[in-house]
Amino acid sequence: MSERYTLTEAAVGTLIDTIAKSGRRVLGPKLVANRIEITDLKTFAELAQDGQAVVSAKGVVFPKVERLFKYRFEGGKTIALDDVEPNAQPTVLFGVRPCEARAFHALDVVFNWDSKDKFFNARMANTTVVGMACTKADESCFCTSIGSRPDDTQDSDILLSPRKAGGFVAEVLTEKGKVLVALAKDAFQPLAGNAELIPPATVAPAFDAKDLQQKLAAKFDSPLWAEQSLRCIGCGACAFVCPTCVCFDMQDEADTKQGQRLRSWDSCGMRIFTLHASGHNPRDKQSQRWRQRVYHKFSYYPERLGTLGCVGCGKCSRACPVDMNLKQHLAEAASKG
Amino acid sequence: MADAFEPKMTAFVCNWCTYAGADLTGTSRIKYQSNVRVIRLPCTGRIDFMMVMKAFSRGSDGVIISGCHPNDCHYTSGNYHARRRWMVFRDLMDFMGIDLRRVTFSWVSAAEGAKWAELVNEATNTVRALGPYKEIQQLTAVGID
Amino acid sequence: MEDLNNKAKQLLESGAVKVVIGYGKGTGDTRRPIFVRAAEHTGDLVFDAACTQNLATYLTKAEVRAMGKMAIVAIPSTLRSILQLAAEKQLREENVLALTVLDGSLRELATFAAIEETVATIPDAISNADQQMIDKLTAMSVSERRAFWAAELNRCVKCYACRSSCPMCYCERCTMDSNRPQWIPVASHAVGNLEYHMVRAMHLAGRCVQCGTCGAACPVGIPVHLLTIFAEGTVRQHFGQKGGASAKLDYAMTTFKPDDKETFIR
Numbered sequence: 001m002s003e004r005y006t007l008t009e010a011a012v013g014t015l016i017d018t019i020a021k022s023g024r025r026v027l028g029p030k031l032v033a034n035r036i037e038i039t040d041l042k043t044f045a046e047l048a049q050d051g052q053a054v055v056s057a058k059g060v061v062f063p064k065v066e067r068l069f070k071y072r073f074e075g076g077k078t079i080a081l082d083d084v085e086p087n088a089q090p091t092v093l094f095g096v097r098p099c100e101a102r103a104f105h106a107l108d109v110v111f112n113w114d115s116k117d118k119f120f121n122a123r124m125a126n127t128t129v130v131g132m133a134c135t136k137a138d139e140s141c142f143c144t145s146i147g148s149r150p151d152d153t154q155d156s157d158i159l160l161s162p163r164k165a166g167g168f169v170a171e172v173l174t175e176k177g178k179v180l181v182a183l184a185k186d187a188f189q190p191l192a193g194n195a196e197l198i199p200p201a202t203v204a205p206a207f208d209a210k211d212l213q214q215k216l217a218a219k220f221d222s223p224l225w226a227e228q229s230l231r232c233i234g235c236g237a238c239a240f241v242c243p244t245c246v247c248f249d250m251q252d253e254a255d256t257k258q259g260q261r262l263r264s265w266d267s268c269g270m271r272i273f274t275l276h277a278s279g280h281n282p283r284d285k286q287s288q289r290w291r292q293r294v295y296h297k298f299s300y301y302p303e304r305l306g307t308l309g310c311v312g313c314g315k316c317s318r319a320c321p322v323d324m325n326l327k328q329h330l331a332e333a334a335s336k337g
Numbered sequence: 338m339a340d341a342f343e344p345k346m347t348a349f350v351c352n353w354c355t356y357a358g359a360d361l362t363g364t365s366r367i368k369y370q371s372n373v374r375v376i377r378l379p380c381t382g383r384i385d386f387m388m389v390m391k392a393f394s395r396g397s398d399g400v401i402i403s404g405c406h407p408n409d410c411h412y413t414s415g416n417y418h419a420r421r422r423w424m425v426f427r428d429l430m431d432f433m434g435i436d437l438r439r440v441t442f443s444w445v446s447a448a449e450g451a452k453w454a455e456l457v458n459e460a461t462n463t464v465r466a467l468g469p470y471k472e473i474q475q476l477t478a479v480g481i482d
Numbered sequence: 483m484e485d486l487n488n489k490a491k492q493l494l495e496s497g498a499v500k501v502v503i504g505y506g507k508g509t510g511d512t513r514r515p516i517f518v519r520a521a522e523h524t525g526d527l528v529f530d531a532a533c534t535q536n537l538a539t540y541l542t543k544a545e546v547r548a549m550g551k552m553a554i555v556a557i558p559s560t561l562r563s564i565l566q567l568a569a570e571k572q573l574r575e576e577n578v579l580a581l582t583v584l585d586g587s588l589r590e591l592a593t594f595a596a597i598e599e600t601v602a603t604i605p606d607a608i609s610n611a612d613q614q615m616i617d618k619l620t621a622m623s624v625s626e627r628r629a630f631w632a633a634e635l636n637r638c639v640k641c642y643a644c645r646s647s648c649p650m651c652y653c654e655r656c657t658m659d660s661n662r663p664q665w666i667p668v669a670s671h672a673v674g675n676l677e678y679h680m681v682r683a684m685h686l687a688g689r690c691v692q693c694g695t696c697g698a699a700c701p702v703g704i705p706v707h708l709l710t711i712f713a714e715g716t717v718r719q720h721f722g723q724k725g726g727a728s729a730k731l732d733y734a735m736t737t738f739k740p741d742d743k744e745t746f747i748r
Contacts (some may be wrong), residue, residue, distance in 0.1 A: 054703075055701070055702060063482035064639050065480055065481045065669040065670055065671045065674075066482050226545070230517045230545060233539060233543075233647055234646055235641050235643040235699070236639070236640070236642060240639045249669075251667065253667055264668065264670060265639060270642070287545070319701035321643045321646075321695075321700075321701070322515055323508040323513075323515075325508070325514075328509075385665075386680075387665065390677060390680065414738060417738035417739075418738055420738070421720075421721070421738050421742060422735065423747075424744050425688075425713065425717055425735070427746065428716040429684060429709070430680075431624065432709070432712050433627065433628070433709070434628025434629070434632075435624075435628070436625075437624075442746055442747045443747060443748040444748070472628060476673050477673055479671060479673075480673075481669070
């Protein structure tokens with residue numbers, strides 16, 4: 001059902017402008033003090049066309065801190081609960097990588113698994129994803145190992161691909177994408193003739209996720225996990241920059257009069273993640289937590305939810321303070337036996 | 338007529354000296370501004386540096402910390418430890434952009450009823466002139482989506 | 483480097499140490515922590531200007547300690563961390579051996595006394611960039627500093643990479659993880675971030691060895707090391723005590739002098 005158009009760079013600028021004027025928030029990768037952040041995007045010139053944001057765009061649908069409801073103590077045993085409407089501001093994510101776009105599906109299967117998460121769904125419904133194909137990759141990227149490609153269209157509403165002569169081809173893939181086209185019809189010219197795209201980046205596969213999933217079945221007790229996790233310091237950097245990581249903590253912050261329940265990001269790599277009130281911790285060693293991370297994403301997710309819990313973006317590896325380089329670890333896990 | 342701004346002052350004081358001193362202020366019928374809420378602790382050595390920040394983020398516009406004079410601590414050395422702690426924390430607070438004019442440190446003994454009143458009045462006047470500490474109070478709503 | 487590899491080989495072959503904690507080739511031009519236990523892998527050890535991470539945090543990691551006596555490839559800040567850990571009774575002399583390269587030659591430091599002597603000859607150095615940043619901040623007005631830290635801490639996601647990478651943050655029950663009472667909010671909102679970083683800086687005052695590893699670890703580039711370096715500097719300035727100078731505890735925040743001089747108590 002996809003339609004293809006061309007846009008000049010100027011037209012992209014017009015498109016961004018028009019979207020902003022329509023009252024939608026435009027967020028995209030921008031270089032801020034030599035780091036790429038997903039933040040307010042005003043012009044095409046600001047858009048970082050190469051490289052990846054350090055922290056993923058998942059904060060748009062699953063923020064690092066989110067209020068779920070408020071409450072008031074009204075005397076005696078009376079507690080008044082106040083619903084909170086999710087802040088589902090209409091948003092366009094402009095120029096995110098195809099791997100980042102795919103991640104929304106992995107979030108969706110969890111947030112709509114056994115109960116429909118009102119907050120995620122409200123935000124997701126109001127978010128349109130305009131992806132941009134990658135013409136460059138770095139040594140941390142491994143989208144091709146998990147069944148994707150640098151120009152993957154999956155889960156983008158529109159995918160922009162840069163052309164050799166400048167400008168972009170836009171592939172409009174969904175109804176949400178069509179809505180954006182209708183907003184700025186003049187920016188989108190019909191594609192006549194050859195697209196002449198800049199070839200997508202070359203990302204040599206380091207392993208095959210399906211193969212890894214099968215091999216993991218026999219590796220639960222392997223000494224590999226202890227070896228690989230020796231340098232892991234158990235922080236949450238990988239989990240928090242990851243576009244598919246979805247674990248969260250619930251915190252009640254209250255005083256004697258009122259309070260609020262907050263949901264915030266959590267990481268299975270942290271020691272107290274599975275600490276029970278009894279004091280028992282089923283994952284007290286870093287090797288158990290590291291193994292959990294790999295299995296969760298590459299074994300349990302596909303088994304139970306029918307989708308991988310990883311999009312191969314490599315943000316985890318780039319953010320890791322001790323260079324865990326997940327692509328290397330996963331390739332090793334897939335290669336031995 | 339609109340209500341003029343009245344600062345909320347929180348005072349962390351030690352039981353043996355300043356709290357007793359404040360009692361003396363009362364029994365001596367010395368008047369002082371009533372903006373202050375006094376929190377009694379056994380010793381200034383018990384005061385966690387974060388109590389100052391908690392007071393600000395919970396709505397205080399100014400904080401007073403007061404205890405026994407050096408050498409007079411009921412627990413011998415609690416105030417010495419407190420003094421060291423404040424020397425470092427004050428610098429850190431300043432480095433992170435907390436307005437030190439809103440924090441007053443003092444030694445007030447059980448006999449210094451008049452000093453307590455003076456201290457509270459001066460601190461309250463200073464903070465009244467500075468206005469509400471909105472910068473920190475508003476922080477509680479920031480960063481929650 | 484050859485000296486280092488040979489020394490490591492010798493130590494492992496003789497059984498003098500069970501693991502050599504050092505640097506290996508990482509992704510691209512980076513270096514990563516490695517744990518060499520077999521003599522035939524000592525060739526993996528590298529030591530050059532790219533080795534900047536303070537590896538002392540592994541000296542308190544249970545899985546590493548369980549291996550037995552540890553040798554550690556030490557940059558100057560690692561040596562200081564060893565002393566500070568020793569002072570705080572987190573390390574025994576018989577459990578650690580420092581290997582350091584100074585003026586081009588390899589030195590094996592087997593005792594805390596030897597490490598103290600060596601550390602005394604190495605000038606403390608905060609990088610120029612960091613010193614400039616601290617100077618820039620101290621020259622700002624209070625509200626400018628507030629705005630600076632608010633903007634920086636806004637990016638904080640409470641991943642605790644800073645805490646986890648710091649050799650001095652070894653507490654198994656960190657105050658941040660306590661919930662009876664919950665002193666510091668867990669969530670990474672503005673108050674939670676401000677309070678966390680303040681508390682961490684205070685808990686490191688006088689203990690920080692100014693290695694900058696926390697700031698380097700931060701995935702979103704917040705210069706958190708400036709806070710801990712500043713706090714340690716304050717202790718140095720007021721009390722003349724500094725982190726990582728000696729294996730004997732000299733901790734300003736739990737001691738006092740009756741005539742400590744301050745300028746602000748009425």
